[in-house]
Amino acid sequence: NFMLTQPHSVSESPGKTVTISCTRSTGNIVSYYVQWYQQRPGSSPTNVIYEDNRRPSGVPYRFSGSIDSSSNSAFLTISGLKTEDEADYFCQSYDLSHVVFGGGTKLTVL
Amino acid sequence: EVQMVESGGGLVTPGGSLRLSCAGSGFTFNDHSMNWVRQAPGKGLEWVSSISSYSNDKYYADSVRGRFTISRDNAKNSVYLQMNSLRVEDTAVYYCARDPRVFGDLLYGMDVWGQGTTVTVSS
16 A cells, blocks of 8 residues: 655744645555645544645635645645644545545644 | 534444444435545544445455445435444544545545544443
8 A cells, every 4th residue: 555645744924835745655646636635623624625736616725736746746735824724734645445644734823 | 515424433342343324415425435534533534444326346444444344325325334343443533524526436535524423442
């Protein structure tokens, strides 16, 4: 099975931009879509990016996703940070027989 | 409104069994594959199992294969997770989550998640 590796935590100031990485251990990152989920404390996860770079309705334009085949990584970028963006973020992908989540990144907006 | 409501969690001793249920509403249930995902206390998300629209395909994480069984009853708009031979490390909040595609094949991801049901395995 493959793994998805994320930084354990990131922090940035309100109004700034932050990027969270998600690196796939084996298999090509472009072969299977990557999704991103936001989870605030005490709440269920919600989808903020699907199919690498698409935003569900209702998700602000400040959230964007991208893929870099050279590093076999996916990225979640949040611009114009707000305190309400403080949460855990999980990337997720799959292969022919398994779904895999990254370990999660705790975003602190201070 | 698309909604998933889980039930069936509780306290069980190691080696015991539990059956989780998830009722979907606000969408055509049998059009969508369904997933179970769990989260141990203070930990990240872990995929558990997935089932296709008409139960033709079932997938399991290595950590639960042979102990857990996923099933669904489209007439009742429900998906189930039968958990046997439970271990302390199965303690988690179990979420039910929908695959957003209509008749999507293979695995993919999730859009709408339930509120979760808590399973505690302890002696």
